[in-house]
Structure formats: structure tokens, C-alpha cells
Amino acid sequence: MEPKTVVKEKFFVVLRGKSRxxxxxxxxxxxxxxxxxxxLVGLLYGSGSNAGTPKSGGVVRREDIYPLTRHQAQLLLFISSASKRLELLCNPQLFSAICDLSQNDLVVVKHKKGHLPGLVKNLMQIGRKDHKDDLHMLGFEVEFVDSDHNLSSKKPAPLPLFSAADIVQVVPSYSVPLGLQWRDGKYGGRKAVTRISSMPNIGSRAHQVRENHAEQSVTQSQSLSTCHVPLEVGSMVEVMSNMGITVYGVVRWLGLPAGKTDEWAGIELDYEVNGCSDGKYGDQRYFTCKESRALFVPVTKCSPDSRFVCSSPGRETPKPTEAPPVPPFEDSEEDASPIPESEVLSLLVGKMKGIQGHINSCYLDATLFSLFSSSVTLDNICQKPADTEQPTTCTLRKIVNRLRRQGFVPADSVMNFRKQLGCDTFQTEEKDPEEFITVLFQEVLCMEPLLKLRSRGETSQGAYTFQIFLEKEQMGQMPTVQQLLDTSCLSGDLKFEEMPSCLMVQMPRFGNKYKMFSHIIPSTELDITDLLYNSPRECFLCGHLAEYECLECLPDRKLQPGRIKQYCTTCNTQVHSHHMRQGHSPKGLEVPADVPSDSPLPRHTMQLFAVLCIQTSHYVSFVKYGADPHSWLFFDSMADRCGNDQSGYNIPEIRACPELGDFLSESEEVLAQANPSHTPELVRRLLCDSYMFLYQNPATPLSKSNHQEP
Structure with a gap:
């Protein structure tokens, strides 16, 4: 089929899609x-010395690109790393501010000595332009400002050249101390530059601060710094550094450090700054973050992040569906694949990432993110023929595709989904994740129950989640998920009739306040070999084919308490000859006739891929996004808020939490001795607030065969 000619010249960057x-x-x-x-048929610009010369191109889908002006394309072209280009585009307000830079604008740049402030002196064209189709690469010459707030007076030397990706902050004129002196002695005449925002909505434009509004901006900045707004963990704040540069971050800890008498805040900054730590102050660790991002200051030095404060009188605060602006999304017939591990951080991590919450939707937001952001097992569960799909299924697929392609789903998309579920309480009230999961799989996805449970040898019953039921006395103070599942199944005489593809285990927690256990240790691998009905099992002691199991032996301190105990005939007789076990009542197992008694038996295990947590009625989630033990994300659909309850909007946030991988890599013995109060913030939340653990069997992913017949 012949292509149609496009008259107007258009540049673009590829955001998503498979390489083709x-x-x-x-x-x-x-x-x-x-x-x-x-x-679209287009030409491709390469890299290196010939970066500005187009090569033979190819074909790309319109929904997989983001259009660029020539100026934007030339700025991005000087960034050699494709991933760094996309990372910059994930912060469109910063990119917009960089595109508007002019001479003598103040910026903060990445440098071998850390993050340093400097003045933009020249916009440099790099590379040759032999033909009209060629592009120059564009970079910035920056002159550093020294620690005395004066421009360096050393012997002139060639100014260093930086790409757009090296600029981490564009400093608006009104955030610079009035005492800062420029070489020409002029301050007030500088053009005010766009204040950047960390809202990652590609295509949105930051609010332009013009010269005639500079005085108003100074007044607003001063009022924000003097108002007494209560801070809490999770608040987004700004702090004026000693060099007169405003830095931004999120409060991760509040309290009294050793040797201090006033309340201080531990802040995780948006980027690395020299002299900062990874969450330690002195010899004490208060939280964990990336190196050079933890700043500790008195609370009085913190102000609400003015990028998210809507304080202008007479200015209406945008509604959740109107602000912040989000890029248009046109869903295609092709379902988006789970995000590759190598691309997750650049696409998902940051503020205004994930699923935006609204009106008690956190139970739904956290569940959807856990199930669909990166799980390979669940990849095919909503891929049904288009002509048989219901409106709710179509809406769900759009949410999943938007999350995987753009990294952000606005609140109106989820509110539309809640409305289509057909129940008023889904739209306005907070519900339990297990209730939503049942409706999701049964009515929206039309899938058969994920679990088939057999009780006391009777006919199996279907279920979508597994609720732990047991007596607190049966467990220790800090049980593992494996121990809870084993004990619950044995106490209720329950077995899985077959190996499930997905197992969602709800902890023994009833209501929003009552917890049976203050801390629960996650089991990254769940072994259900001994919980499968009519499946061959090993003797707990000798490894031969088991013929008996004993519930009373479960808590025995001499026999690994918490582990299921099943025995061959010989070991069963020996174990129960002990005077303390003579009153036990071992139960005979149905042993398959064709299994040799001494042959090694395979283990059936499932892998942890997400955890739903609850604290004071608010749900959040932890998600494992790759094979690396450190590949963990933390998601909160309502991490912060702009505006009031009537007219504001929630700010979702996704954080990388590799410290969770360090913690879970320890042995169960070490984890059982851990003091949660001395662990990093997110690790503590996982231990104390866990509500439901989600496991998958990668060997048998859910597929169309699991769907009910329409």
C-alpha cells in the first residue's frame, strides 16, 4: 500500500513499542x-559523530511516539543515552524549562563534583549540517557559581558543555536570595524562568512566570516559607540550601536526632546533592534512600513544595479530572506487554506515576497496580476477542495499557471503571481488596475461580483469594507467610486440588484496626507441595514417600515449629513413640500407587510478586518488577494532595525500594530476630501493615483457557 506524503516536517521521539x-x-x-x-514512515537519526544525519528509517505507530519541535529534537539528540532521553521526558516541566533557557539563566547541573549551580552562557550547536535534512545537536555552556555566591574569578578557561540531561533544576529568579550578586551587578532585570515541576505528564506545559509577575512570585514564595503548615511523613517540601538553591524532596522521617532539642525532618531529595547521605545522620540510620539524597534539617527550615501549592486568591483549584494535564491516550488493538525490568524505573518511578486515586479508591488502585503493572503470569488475563468484551473489560484493558505505556493513569479513568462495576458503593465507598478481586475476576474477566480447595476429602470449592484462619496460640510472635498458610490449611483440613497459577493469601486481619500479629515476615517463595491433595509428599525426616501427617506435631519445638510434619510408616512410629507425642492422632494420607517409596519428589513453589498493605484504612502496595532481588517498587495512589478536599487532586507516587530486597535476602532465622523499629521505613511498613500477599507460578501463567465460556 502506497504511503501518503506528509507535507509538514515533523520530528518525534519513540516512547514505547517493540523495536521494529x-x-x-x-x-x-x-x-x-x-x-x-x-x-508513520520516517527517517532515523543516529548517534555519535553523525548523530545529526538521518539514516534510512522505518515504520512506527503514531500512538508510540511523542512529537517534538526542531529545537527539542536537537536538545535530545545531544543526549547519547536513549534511556536518559526518556527519563527527561518523564519530567516535562523540567524539559519545558530547559527548552526555554536563555543566557544568564541559573541552573543546577550534574558534575563530577556533584550537583553545582551555574549560569547558562551559550547555546552551542554541535556537529556539521551538510544538508537541509541534517540537525545540529544542541548543548549548553555553563559557568559555575562558587560557594561565596560569586562567579568564579579564576583564569578564564573553556566553559564545560552540558546536555539537557545534565540539568537537574532550572532555578526561577524569585527563588534566588536577593543578596546574590551577578558579575554585571544586575539582578532584577533577569528574565524569570519557568519553575519546574516533577509531575511527569508528557506534553504538559509548566506555568510561565513572566517579568510583570516577578514581584507577585517573590511575595508568594515568602508567604509559603513563613506559613506554619503541619508536616508529616510523605509531605513534599522545599528547602533553601546554603548556596541559595532551592532543593525539593519528600519527608521520610520526623523526630529528634541525637544531640538536638528541636524537631528535625529527614528529607529524600529529588536528586543527588554533595554532602547528603543515604538516610543516616551521624551514626544513626533514620531511613534509607539512594546515596547523597538524604538531607536532615530543622522542621522550621522546610516549606510546602510550592510547585504543588495552590494558594493564589481567586484562582480556582483544578478538579482531579482537569489537573494536572495528562497526555492524550489512544488505545490500540494490541495489548501492552508487561514493562521490561530494564525500563520500569525510567517509566514508573516518581510523583504523578502509577494510578491516580480519588474518593476512597486506594483499595482498587493498589490492587490493579499489583496485578497488572509487571506480572508476566497475569499478562493474558484480559486478552479476550474484542467482539465478546463487555464495557468494563474494555475499560480495564485501557487502564492496563495506559499504565504500561505511559506510566500514569488519571483518576477519571478509574472512576469510570468504578461506575461501570454497577454498584454505588464501588464508586463512593472503600471496599476490601478481596471483594474487588472476586468481582474483577468473576464478573469483569469472566474467569473461573483461581483456587480449587478440598475440605476434609469432600467435593472441591472454588475461590479467588485464600483467607488465613487460625488461633493466635498456634503461632509465634512473628510468623512467616509459609507458616501461616501451612497451619491454616492443616487446622481446617484444607488442600489445594491442583497447583494454582495465582495465589492471593489474605492475612489474619479483621477490619481496619485489629491485627492478629503485629509483624508478619514475607515468604518470597511459597512451597505448597505438602498442601496439594492426593499428591506424593516426602517424609519430613527421611525423605521417603510420606504416608501420614500430624497436626499436633506442627508446633513441636524439637521438630522445626511451623513446618508441616508428614512421615513414612517407620518414622511415624518412631516419632510418636516419644512420651510427649503418644497422644497425637496422625492422619493417613492417600498415597498414589505408582510412586516408588524412595524416589525424589519434585517441589511445587510459587513466587511472591506483590503485597497489599493497609494502615488507618489506606491501602498501598509493594510490587516485584523483575528477577533481581532488589527490583521492588512501592506505590501509593494518594501519596500527597494539591488543593482542598472539594476541588483538589491526589498526587500518586511510585518509589524504588531496593532496601526491601536486601532485607528479604536474609534467612528466616535472621528475619525473625529483626527489630522492625530499626528497619528502613518501607521495610517496616511491609512487616507491620501487610494485608494480602500475591504469589504467582511462572510455569503456568493464566491464559485464555482459564476463562469461562461466554
Missing amino acids: KGFCRGCIGRVEAETQRGE
Whole structure:
């Protein structure tokens, strides 16, 4: 089919999609033509010395690109790493501010000595431009400001050259101390520059601060710094550094450090700053974050992050569906695959990431993010033929595709889904995740129960989640999920009739306040071999084929308490000859006739991929996004808020938490002795607030065969 000619020159960057015909994520191209199917044919700009010269191109889908101006394309072209280009685009307000930079604008740049302030002196064109189709690469010459707030007076030397990706902050003129002197002695005449925002909505434009509003901006900044707004863990704040640079971050800890008498705040900054730590102050660790991002200051030095404060009188605060602006999304027939591990951090981590919460939707937001953000096992569960889909299924697929392609789902999409569920309480009230999961799999996805449970040898019953029931006296103070599941199944005489593809285990917690256990240790691997009905099992002691199991032996301190005890005939006789076990009543097992008694038996295990947590009626989630033990994310759909309850909007946030991998890599013995109060903040939340653990069996992913017949 012949392509249609495109008259107007257009540049673009590829945001998503599989690499095909010359294009991959992060590459820059120019549209040459459009096919009848709506796909774009374009030229590809390479890298290195010939970066500005287009090569033979290929075909890319319109929904997989983001359009660029020539100026934007040239700035991105000087960034050699495709992933760093995409990372910059995930902060569109910063990118917008960088595109608007002019001479003598103040910026903070990444440097071998850390993050340093400096003045933009020149916009440099790099590379040759032999033909009209070629592009110059654009970089910035920056002159550093020394620690005395004066420009360096050392012998002139060639100014260092920085790409757009090296600029971590564009400093608006009104946030610079009035005492800062410039070389020409002028301050007030500088052009006010866009204040950047960390809201990652590609295509949105930051509010432009013009010269005639500079005085008003100074007044607003001063009023924000003097107002007494109560801070709490999770509040977004700004702090004026000693060098006169405003830094931004999130409060991770509040309290009294050793040797201090006033309340201090531990802040995780948006980027690395020299002299900062990884969450330690002195010899004490108060939280954990990346190196050089933890700043400790008195609370009085903190102000609410003015990028998210809507304090202008007479200015209406945007509604959740109107602000912040989000890029348009056109869903395609092709379902988005789970986000590759290598791309998760650049696409998902940050503020205004994940699923935006609204009106008690956190139970739904956290559940959807846990199930669909990165799980390979659940990849096919909503891939049904289009002609048989219900509106709710279509809406769900759009939410999943938008999350995986753009990294952000606005509140109106989820509110529409809640409305389509057909129950008023889904729209306005907070519900339990297990109730939503049942409706999701049964009515929206039309899937058969994920679990088939057999009780006391009777006919199996279907279920979508597994609720732990047991007596507190049966367990220690800090049980593992494995111990809870084993004890609950044995106490209720329950067995899994077959190996499930997905097992969601609800902890023994009833209501929003009552917890049976103050801390629960996650089991990263769940072994259900001994919980499968009519499946061959090993003797607990000798490893031969088991013929008996004993519930009374479960808590025995001499026999690994918490572990299921099943025995061959010989070991059963020996164990129960002990005077303390003679009153036990071992139960005979149904042993398959064709299994040799001494042959090794395979183990059936499931892998932890997400955890739902609750604290004071608010749900959040932890998600394992890759094979690396440190590949963990923390998601909160309502981490912060802009505006009031009537007219504001929630700010979701996703944080990387590799410290969780360090903690879970320890042995169960070490974990059982851990003091949660001395662990990093997110590790403590996982131990104390766990509500439901989600496990998957990668060997048997859910597929269309699990769907009920329409």
C-alpha cells in the first residue's frame, strides 16, 4: 500500500513499542510519510559523530511516539543515552524549562563534583549540517557559581558543555536570595524562568512566570516559607540550601536526632546533592534512600513544595479530572506487554506515576497496580476477542495499557471503571481488596475461580483469594507467610486440588484496626507441595514417600515449629513413640500407587510478586518488577494532595525500594530476630501493615483457557 506524503516536517521521539524496522524506544526521527493504516514512515537519526544525519528509517505507530519541535529534537539528540532521553521526558516541566533557557539563566547541573549551580552562557550547536535534512545537536555552556555566591574569578578557561540531561533544576529568579550578586551587578532585570515541576505528564506545559509577575512570585514564595503548615511523613517540601538553591524532596522521617532539642525532618531529595547521605545522620540510620539524597534539617527550615501549592486568591483549584494535564491516550488493538525490568524505573518511578486515586479508591488502585503493572503470569488475563468484551473489560484493558505505556493513569479513568462495576458503593465507598478481586475476576474477566480447595476429602470449592484462619496460640510472635498458610490449611483440613497459577493469601486481619500479629515476615517463595491433595509428599525426616501427617506435631519445638510434619510408616512410629507425642492422632494420607517409596519428589513453589498493605484504612502496595532481588517498587495512589478536599487532586507516587530486597535476602532465622523499629521505613511498613500477599507460578501463567465460556 502506497504511503501518503506528509507535507509538514515533523520530528518525534519513540516512547514505547517493540523495536521494529529501525526504530526503538528513545530514538529520534522525522516523519516522511503516513501509510493508509495510519502508521508513520520516517527517517532515523543516529548517534555519535553523525548523530545529526538521518539514516534510512522505518515504520512506527503514531500512538508510540511523542512529537517534538526542531529545537527539542536537537536538545535530545545531544543526549547519547536513549534511556536518559526518556527519563527527561518523564519530567516535562523540567524539559519545558530547559527548552526555554536563555543566557544568564541559573541552573543546577550534574558534575563530577556533584550537583553545582551555574549560569547558562551559550547555546552551542554541535556537529556539521551538510544538508537541509541534517540537525545540529544542541548543548549548553555553563559557568559555575562558587560557594561565596560569586562567579568564579579564576583564569578564564573553556566553559564545560552540558546536555539537557545534565540539568537537574532550572532555578526561577524569585527563588534566588536577593543578596546574590551577578558579575554585571544586575539582578532584577533577569528574565524569570519557568519553575519546574516533577509531575511527569508528557506534553504538559509548566506555568510561565513572566517579568510583570516577578514581584507577585517573590511575595508568594515568602508567604509559603513563613506559613506554619503541619508536616508529616510523605509531605513534599522545599528547602533553601546554603548556596541559595532551592532543593525539593519528600519527608521520610520526623523526630529528634541525637544531640538536638528541636524537631528535625529527614528529607529524600529529588536528586543527588554533595554532602547528603543515604538516610543516616551521624551514626544513626533514620531511613534509607539512594546515596547523597538524604538531607536532615530543622522542621522550621522546610516549606510546602510550592510547585504543588495552590494558594493564589481567586484562582480556582483544578478538579482531579482537569489537573494536572495528562497526555492524550489512544488505545490500540494490541495489548501492552508487561514493562521490561530494564525500563520500569525510567517509566514508573516518581510523583504523578502509577494510578491516580480519588474518593476512597486506594483499595482498587493498589490492587490493579499489583496485578497488572509487571506480572508476566497475569499478562493474558484480559486478552479476550474484542467482539465478546463487555464495557468494563474494555475499560480495564485501557487502564492496563495506559499504565504500561505511559506510566500514569488519571483518576477519571478509574472512576469510570468504578461506575461501570454497577454498584454505588464501588464508586463512593472503600471496599476490601478481596471483594474487588472476586468481582474483577468473576464478573469483569469472566474467569473461573483461581483456587480449587478440598475440605476434609469432600467435593472441591472454588475461590479467588485464600483467607488465613487460625488461633493466635498456634503461632509465634512473628510468623512467616509459609507458616501461616501451612497451619491454616492443616487446622481446617484444607488442600489445594491442583497447583494454582495465582495465589492471593489474605492475612489474619479483621477490619481496619485489629491485627492478629503485629509483624508478619514475607515468604518470597511459597512451597505448597505438602498442601496439594492426593499428591506424593516426602517424609519430613527421611525423605521417603510420606504416608501420614500430624497436626499436633506442627508446633513441636524439637521438630522445626511451623513446618508441616508428614512421615513414612517407620518414622511415624518412631516419632510418636516419644512420651510427649503418644497422644497425637496422625492422619493417613492417600498415597498414589505408582510412586516408588524412595524416589525424589519434585517441589511445587510459587513466587511472591506483590503485597497489599493497609494502615488507618489506606491501602498501598509493594510490587516485584523483575528477577533481581532488589527490583521492588512501592506505590501509593494518594501519596500527597494539591488543593482542598472539594476541588483538589491526589498526587500518586511510585518509589524504588531496593532496601526491601536486601532485607528479604536474609534467612528466616535472621528475619525473625529483626527489630522492625530499626528497619528502613518501607521495610517496616511491609512487616507491620501487610494485608494480602500475591504469589504467582511462572510455569503456568493464566491464559485464555482459564476463562469461562461466554
